[in-house]
Amino acid sequence: MELVNRFKKTYNLEWVKLELLKTAFGKKDSYMGRKDPRLVMVWYFIVSLLPWFTFNQTILIGLLVYTIVTSLVSRVSPLIIGLLTIGVISEIIYIVALVYLFGGEWAAFSSLITFTMKITIMSIASIAAFASMDPEKLSDALLSFGVPAQFSFAVSYGYRMLPILLDEYQQIILSFRLRGKAPTNGGVLKWRTIYYYSKIVVKAFYPMMLNTAKKTRTTVEALEVKGFSYSLHDKEAKKQKLSHLKLSNQDYTFLVMSIGILLAIYFLGKYYPI
Amino acid sequence: MNQLSREEYSQSQKMMIFILAMSLFGLANLFTELLPEFVLGPVEISVSYLAFIPLSLVMLFHPLYAAVGASVGEIIFGDLLLGDFGGLGELEGFIEFTLAMYIAGLLVTNLRSKKQVGIAAIVGIGIDQMLSTIVDVGKVWVGIEEVEAVPGLPESILAIEGLSFVTEMIISGVIFGLIPTLYLIPRLYGKIEPLLGIKPREGRVKASMTEWMSVRFVILAIFLTFMGMVAEFMAEMDINFAVWEPEFLEQFGDGFIWLPISAAAIVFIVAVFTAIKWLGASSNQDKKGKSA
Structure with a gap:
């Protein structure tokens, strides 16, 4: 089937790996990425919660435009934008189909659109805020808000181990493929090929689990030598870790600007409601 | 707790389990995140997660740390x-x-019994899918104001959700x-x-029933689940208010909407604080137990 061929061409493991590394380790020097992560976090919570307190479509459109512009300014990767667009479009198609099927009126359609707009604002805000932010900065912000230190450790660990894990998994899959034989005749809907690859994907996790277990032990032992689990509960260590978080002039400008824009959107909504 | 018996887990072993589950399920999530979905009408056929990884880890090791590790891995690597x-x-x-993985891990007492492992695996995935189906149906119910008014809509939503539950159970639950x-x-x-x-697990880990299934934990778990749903519903509440009780709204003004939402928010914040405090207390206990 054509779909499967296309899938095989685009979704080979090398491509996946490169794409992932590009997204995870891409340049984070963007507009939102330079801000204090705590401020960005607060901005996200405010912008994503605001839509739920209003039914005014002007305000919602204003917020939508605002979040879209912010995400454009912070240069979000096209992969993520693409995924979101597909999501929103399918949601709208779903809505239109539902309304059409059940012979609904404009009122039902309109409130459904309002609902979709709120959800969309929320996800675009999260993309604008977090997509271009260094994961470690984000985890520092979470730590300063009181999330357990294990989580921020996990982020740093994942950030560093991702390429190694991916490499290892790819190695195992490749060796499975070297030793195996892909079916020449795919069968109906290429089910034999799909079955073959699914089996490899699952089986490759067996050696992967054992290797990772070994690696994990080494890591934890090395961490414990440095007194890791004590530092997790130590207030002084946390303070030192977070000492680099400081609000700069740039952050204040951002704060004033966001408040100004949000107020402007609300005034616009109040005097020119749709 | 003067000496560590072999069935107990030390602090660093808990950490190892956490990291192991996190890296493995995280990696698997990176993978599934990029797999394509086949959409047939309203039903989508996709591998939502490779459930066998958290399932086997949760059965082999301490269920709580493996379950939390897997969820954290999903958030960190996948998102x-x-x-x-x-x-x-x-x-x-x-x-x-x-919650689902933790329960699955608790169910297994004998890892050599295929029947038990199989039942635990299916129950684990079932709980996860059921909870998310309930939340989804609730979302649509509350989110679309005219569910009852439009003939056939409730049935079709139930059908769609039921169908997706079945496909999820078959693909993510049984096949993967x-x-x-x-x-x-x-x-x-x-x-x-x-x-x-770590010593291989035999039966339930000793002295674990009272330790894991303390009343406090169960209450906290149920409470957090409930809060998860409230947080989800909170999001959709407004439309329901706008359409069902318009006069009511005019009478009290738009400000009235703040009431339920802020109430939910306050309860939520209290819940989070309790959880953090509780987690802090338990980890302090661990520390004491270890250093003693």
Whole structure:
């Protein structure tokens, strides 16, 4: 089937790996990425919660435009934008189909659109805020808000181990493929090929689990030598870790600007409601 | 707790389990995140997660740390590192998945029994899917104001959700959950634990029932699940208010909407604080137990 061929061409493991590394380790020097992560976090919570307190479509459109512009300014990767667009479009198609099927009126359609707009604002805000932010900065912000230190450790660990894990998994899959034989005749809907690859994907996790277990032990032992689990509960260590978080002039400008824009959107909504 | 008995887990062993579950399920999530979905009408056929990884880890090791580790791995690798961090929405999935996996791990007493492993695997995935289906149906119910008014709509939503529940159970539950777990558990049992310096699990871990299933924990879990749902519903509440009780609204003004939402928010914040405090207390206990 054509779909499967296309899938095989685009979704080979090398491509996946490169794409992932590009997204995870891409340049984070963007507009939102330079801000204090705590401020960005607060901005996200405010912008994503605001839509739920209003039914005014002007305000919602204003917020939508605002979040879209912010995400454009912070240069979000096209992969993520693409995924979101597909999501929103399918949601709208779903809505239109539902309304059409059940012979609904404009009122039902309109409130459904309002609902979709709120959800969309929320996800675009999260993309604008977090997509271009260094994961470690984000985890520092979470730590300063009181999330357990294990989580921020996990982020740093994942950030560093991702390429190694991916490499290892790819190695195992490749060796499975070297030793195996892909079916020449795919069968109906290429089910034999799909079955073959699914089996490899699952089986490759067996050696992967054992290797990772070994690696994990080494890591934890090395961490414990440095007194890791004590530092997790130590207030002084946390303070030192977070000492680099400081609000700069740039952050204040951002704060004033966001408040100004949000107020402007609300005034616009109040005097020119749709 | 003067000396560590062999069935107990030390602080660093808990950490190892956490990191192991996190890296493995995180990696698997990176993978599934990029797999394409086949959409047939309203039903989509996709692999939503490779459930066999958290399932086997939860059965082989301490269920709580493996379950939390797997959920954290999903958030970090699948979302955060890809720049797809969902903020508030992650909370719901985290609670549902951790709870489901934890229960699955608790169910197993004998890892050599295929029947038990199989039942636990299916129950684990079932709980996760059921919770998310309930939340989804609730979302549509509350979110679309004219569910009852439009003939056939409630039935069709139930049908769609039921169908997606079934496909999820077949694909994620059986094909990528049950079967690989049954394949992996006999191979990993007794082999992977020594690599972490842990004695293979036999029966339930000793003295665990009272420790794990303390009343406080159960209440907290149920409470957090409930809060996850409230957080989800909170999001959709407004439309329901706008349409069902318009006069009511005019009478009290738009400000009235703040009432339920802020109430929910306050309860939520209290819940989070209790959880953090509780977690802090338990980890202090661990520390004391270890240093004593």
